[in-house]
Amino acid sequence: MEKLTLRQFLASALGGRAQAAPTAPAPRDPAPVRQSSRPAASPLVNRGIEVQRRSERFPDVWVTNQRGERKRFRSDLINGKKVILGFIYTRCEGICPLTTHNMRRVYEILEEELENGLQMISLSLDPSRDTVHDLAQYANDHRVNLPGWDFVVAGNEEDTVALRKATGAYEIDPELDRNLSQHSGLLTFGNDRTNRWMGLGAGSDPEIIAKSFIRTTREGAIARLSRDSGPGIPLAARRLNARMRAAHEDPVCDVAAAASGSIATKP
Amino acid sequence: MNAKNSPVADPANAAAPSGMTRRQAIITGGVGSILAASVFPNLKLHANEWSSLPQAPSFTPFTQALPIPNRLGDATLSPEPGCETARCGSQDVYHGIAPEFHPTHPSHHPDWDRLPTKHHFMEVNHAVHQFVPGIETPCLAYFANGTTPSVPGPTFRMRHGQPSIIRMKNSIDLETSLHHHGAHSPSHSDGHPVHYTFHGECRDYYYPNAAPRHNGEQDLSENPSTMWYHDHGNDVTAHNVAHGLAGFSIFTDSIEEDLISRKVLPAVDDASGAQGAYDIPMAFHDTALNPDGTIYWDPLNHDGRIGNIFLTNGVAQPYLNVERRAYRFRFLCANLARVIELRLSTGQPWLQISNDSWLLPKAASVSTIRLIPGKRADVIVDFSRMPEGTVLYIENIMDQDNGRKPNGVDLKKRIPYVQLRVVGKTVQYNSLKIGAGTPLRPHVPITPDEIVATRVFVLNRSNGAWQINQQFYNATRCDAQIKLGTAERWILQNKSGGWWHPLHIHVESHQIQKLNGKAPKEVWAAKTDTSPLEDNTQIEMFMKFRTFCGPFVFHCHNNNHEDMRMMKQFEICGPDPVTGATKPPQLNGRFYNVDSEVCGIPKPDIDANPHLFS
Ligand SMILES: [Cu+2]
Numbered sequence: 001m002e003k004l005t006l007r008q009f010l011a012s013a014l015g016g017r018a019q020a021a022p023t024a025p026a027p028r029d030p031a032p033v034r035q036s037s038r039p040a041a042s043p044l045v046n047r048g049i050e051v052q053r054r055s056e057r058f059p060d061v062w063v064t065n066q067r068g069e070r071k072r073f074r075s076d077l078i079n080g081k082k083v084i085l086g087f088i089y090t091r092c093e094g095i096c097p098l099t100t101h102n103m104r105r106v107y108e109i110l111e112e113e114l115e116n117g118l119q120m121i122s123l124s125l126d127p128s129r130d131t132v133h134d135l136a137q138y139a140n141d142h143r144v145n146l147p148g149w150d151f152v153v154a155g156n157e158e159d160t161v162a163l164r165k166a167t168g169a170y171e172i173d174p175e176l177d178r179n180l181s182q183h184s185g186l187l188t189f190g191n192d193r194t195n196r197w198m199g200l201g202a203g204s205d206p207e208i209i210a211k212s213f214i215r216t217t218r219e220g221a222i223a224r225l226s227r228d229s230g231p232g233i234p235l236a237a238r239r240l241n242a243r244m245r246a247a248h249e250d251p252v253c254d255v256a257a258a259a260s261g262s263i264a265t266k267p
Numbered sequence: 268m269n270a271k272n273s274p275v276a277d278p279a280n281a282a283a284p285s286g287m288t289r290r291q292a293i294i295t296g297g298v299g300s301i302l303a304a305s306v307f308p309n310l311k312l313h314a315n316e317w318s319s320l321p322q323a324p325s326f327t328p329f330t331q332a333l334p335i336p337n338r339l340g341d342a343t344l345s346p347e348p349g350c351e352t353a354r355c356g357s358q359d360v361y362h363g364i365a366p367e368f369h370p371t372h373p374s375h376h377p378d379w380d381r382l383p384t385k386h387h388f389m390e391v392n393h394a395v396h397q398f399v400p401g402i403e404t405p406c407l408a409y410f411a412n413g414t415t416p417s418v419p420g421p422t423f424r425m426r427h428g429q430p431s432i433i434r435m436k437n438s439i440d441l442e443t444s445l446h447h448h449g450a451h452s453p454s455h456s457d458g459h460p461v462h463y464t465f466h467g468e469c470r471d472y473y474y475p476n477a478a479p480r481h482n483g484e485q486d487l488s489e490n491p492s493t494m495w496y497h498d499h500g501n502d503v504t505a506h507n508v509a510h511g512l513a514g515f516s517i518f519t520d521s522i523e524e525d526l527i528s529r530k531v532l533p534a535v536d537d538a539s540g541a542q543g544a545y546d547i548p549m550a551f552h553d554t555a556l557n558p559d560g561t562i563y564w565d566p567l568n569h570d571g572r573i574g575n576i577f578l579t580n581g582v583a584q585p586y587l588n589v590e591r592r593a594y595r596f597r598f599l600c601a602n603l604a605r606v607i608e609l610r611l612s613t614g615q616p617w618l619q620i621s622n623d624s625w626l627l628p629k630a631a632s633v634s635t636i637r638l639i640p641g642k643r644a645d646v647i648v649d650f651s652r653m654p655e656g657t658v659l660y661i662e663n664i665m666d667q668d669n670g671r672k673p674n675g676v677d678l679k680k681r682i683p684y685v686q687l688r689v690v691g692k693t694v695q696y697n698s699l700k701i702g703a704g705t706p707l708r709p710h711v712p713i714t715p716d717e718i719v720a721t722r723v724f725v726l727n728r729s730n731g732a733w734q735i736n737q738q739f740y741n742a743t744r745c746d747a748q749i750k751l752g753t754a755e756r757w758i759l760q761n762k763s764g765g766w767w768h769p770l771h772i773h774v775e776s777h778q779i780q781k782l783n784g785k786a787p788k789e790v791w792a793a794k795t796d797t798s799p800l801e802d803n804t805q806i807e808m809f810m811k812f813r814t815f816c817g818p819f820v821f822h823c824h825n826n827n828h829e830d831m832r833m834m835k836q837f838e839i840c841g842p843d844p845v846t847g848a849t850k851p852p853q854l855n856g857r858f859y860n861v862d863s864e865v866c867g868i869p870k871p872d873i874d875a876n877p878h879l880f881s
Contacts, residue, residue, distance in 0.1 A: 054565070054566065054567065094730070095730045167567060168565075168567030168568060168569055169731055172570065172669055172671060173765060176764075176765075181730060182730060182731055183730070183731050184730055184731070185729060185730020185731045185732060186569075186730065186731035186732060188567060190566070196566065197566040197567050198502060198566055198830070199566075199567055199569050199731075199732075199831060200732070200739075200831055200832065201729060201730070201731065201732035201734070201739050201831065201832065202730070203729065203730070203732075203739065204739040204741075204832060205739075205741055208739075208741060208742075208832075212501075212502050215442070215501075215502055216502060
């Protein structure tokens with residue numbers, strides 16, 4: 001196994017790299033393992049001890065997408081990729097449509113990332129009811145049946161709970177934890193190659209989510225970004241900057257109706 | 268985290284008040300503590316517990332002396348701050364300096380320049396530090412000019428009336444923004460989350476060290492004592508603070524110097540300008556380590572980071588030799604989410620002299636001190652009546668096992684943070700002339716007739732994250748526009764259902780009027796910068812906005828919540844420095860154009876590839 005030098009190690013130490021925590025359960029499905037086309041990043045090693053990457057805590061369970069394709073969650077959807085993960089259930093009347101809508105806008109902003117293997121995942125929290133057909137219908141209804149975006153459902157409730165808990169979408173209070181609407185508003189994103197991850201409310205402004213995504217998942221030194229005319233800042237970020245700057249100067253851009261409470265009133 | 272992960276096996280032993288032998292001290296270290304700490308036990312993982320921490324390494328506590336961080340020394344800065352080649356967009360100081368630095372700026376009062384400005388340099392870089400003896404842990408650190416890095420970082424030492432400039436260079440591949448917590452400074456220098464620097468860039472942080480004005484004169488009641496600084500970069504605050512980016516900032520003025528000369532307080536500085544021998548800063552921070560010695564960091568733990576190794580000034584469970592006299596301890600809760608409640612193991616009360624940055628109007632005797640993340644409290648402890656050889660502890664009696672909130676005070680689960688060993692034959696009774704009720708810093712209350720507006724901010728939970736008034740923070744939205752020189756009443760309510768949110772407001776102190784409808788207790792009644800929004804709590808406060816215009820933030824100081832946008836932005840508006848015109852009213856809730864000079868983010872015409880800015 002390739003060991004990192006201390007210097008390489010320090011360089012990789014950025015994203016709060018190492019995790020030592022429970023090993024995720026192995027998939028129960030006996031089907032043969034399909035090799036992931038993407039190489040996983042080098043192991044994280046210090047003092048000769050290897051520790052887990054954050055994604056190794058994601059269970060490698062089988063899931064099925066809206067096209068009926070069976071995939072392993074960690075091996076096929078996470079390993080070595082940049083990922084955005086959201087939660088839905090097709091019968092959701094709460095925040096899920098907003099989550100999906102905002103994910104779609106993030107998808108559009110990050111268009112060019114898709115060419116570099118950005119994986120969008122919408123995981124169903126309702127495996128007992130959501131079928132492949134439901135997922136396809138949902139994706140079509142929201143006009144998000146798009147390449148690089150998998151609407152997936154796990155085989156059972158247990159796997160689903162394990163998936164969301166391992167990715168940080170859980171409540172300590174068991175009663176709240178059973179309430180699906182508590183989880184459907186969380187977006188989790190990261191880059192498995194750099195082991196950096198983050199979560200944001202799915203109701204955040206999509207451009208802000210996109211910027212956080214770019215910051216969190218970027219690779220290599222950013223030192224030259226601000227001055228070189230070369231590739232530097234990803235194109236998406238540059239477009240985004242232009243757009244946001246334009247928006248600031250537009251006085252009618254009052255999309256966020258002021259929350260009534262924060263408006264000053266007479267004492 | 269649970270009890271078996273605790274590095275302290277038997278808190279009952281740990282609390283032994285005096286005459287503890289070395290053998291007993293080792294016992295308090297817990298299971299297997301005799302072994303050198305560089306050998307880790309085999310890690311036992313809890314197969315189904317996603318939130319469990321790696322087991323704390325075994326080590327013998329109270330074998331390391333409490334380290335006192337060095338002071339940040341002076342530096343020669345080239346180019347000179349504020350000059351043409353150090354302006355916003357320049358090669359050397361890409362983010363420039365606050366416009367308030369220039370004497371022509373309308374906020375810049377001539378009396379800021381009575382003393383020459385002090386210059387300092389700091390760099391954020393990678394370091395290796397032993398949090399637990401024998402274990403080399405890679406971390407992040409502030410490097411002072413040409414010295415070895417320390418965790419906590421070098422202590423700022425500032426004085427009222429003498430401006431300071433700290434040129435900060437970012438040499439890590441993450442955004443950094445230096446927040447001076449509790450300070451009254453320009454927006455550009457405040458460490459606003461989006462005013463961050465990238466790798467290789469410098470920013471000049473200008474601190475006028477002037478008090479806000481009251482009736483035309485500087486209001487010395489607003490001068491701070493114990494502040495701290497820490498990273499505040501957008502998305503990465505929790506990560507950066509958990510990896511070492513925090514330090515103390517100690518401020519004095521004529522009032523405090525008078526207290527020192529009258530021996531009410533011990534000297535802040537020794538003869539060489541280092542930290543005074545009887546004035547001891549203690550930063551408490553909980554951490555956790557992976558089996559390989561790296562810092563355990565779970566970016567997907569959103570409730571808040573809790574550790575199972577208890578550091579004081581960057582060292583797990585150190586000891587401090589104390590003489591038989593009185594001391595000033597400056598306590599800082601630099602935890603991300605853990606609430607601590609501190610007491611002396613002897614049961615002797617604390618003499619509390621400050622709340623957050625400010626000395627109290629009067630010293631107060633309290634049995635315990637509760638510190639939420641971000642909070643400070645200074646105390647006086649007199650050891651003169653304790654026999655030589657007495658061993659006692661500063662212990663945390665608050666039990667907490669997840670980032671949401673503590674379980675409550677539990678003496679059975681108390682953890683000794685620092686061992687105090689009383690040494691020396693010489694006794695100095697009454698070394699400090701202070702007791703409960705001794706006047707310290709006068710307080711000027713904001714009166715109800717000064718209030719021009721009331722705002723209500725409700726902290727709420729929203730489908731897996733936290734919001735304020737049903738909104739996530741957006742750096743391009745002005746959530747509250749405030750007129751310079753006015754006072755407002757803010758009502759903050761925590762309705763988030765099960766989480767505590769330590770709420771920190773930048774740039775100005777706030778004066779708590781009511782806590783859940785009642786007058787706050789004595790030590791909370793004057794000035795505060797971090798308020799305890801416990802669950803189902805309502806706090807009503809008065810605040811006055813003075814001196815500086817521009818965007819500032821207030822936010823939850825559970826840094827994980829903060830990074831998830833549990834934050835709001837307010838803009839203090841006054842006359843435009845060029846035109847003299849006041850900004851258009853009612854920007855509340857609208858997007859607005861951030862002034863490039865004010866925030867230190869160069870304009871597109873300066874930089875062809877503008878920063879990621881959000
Ligand atoms: Cu909070």
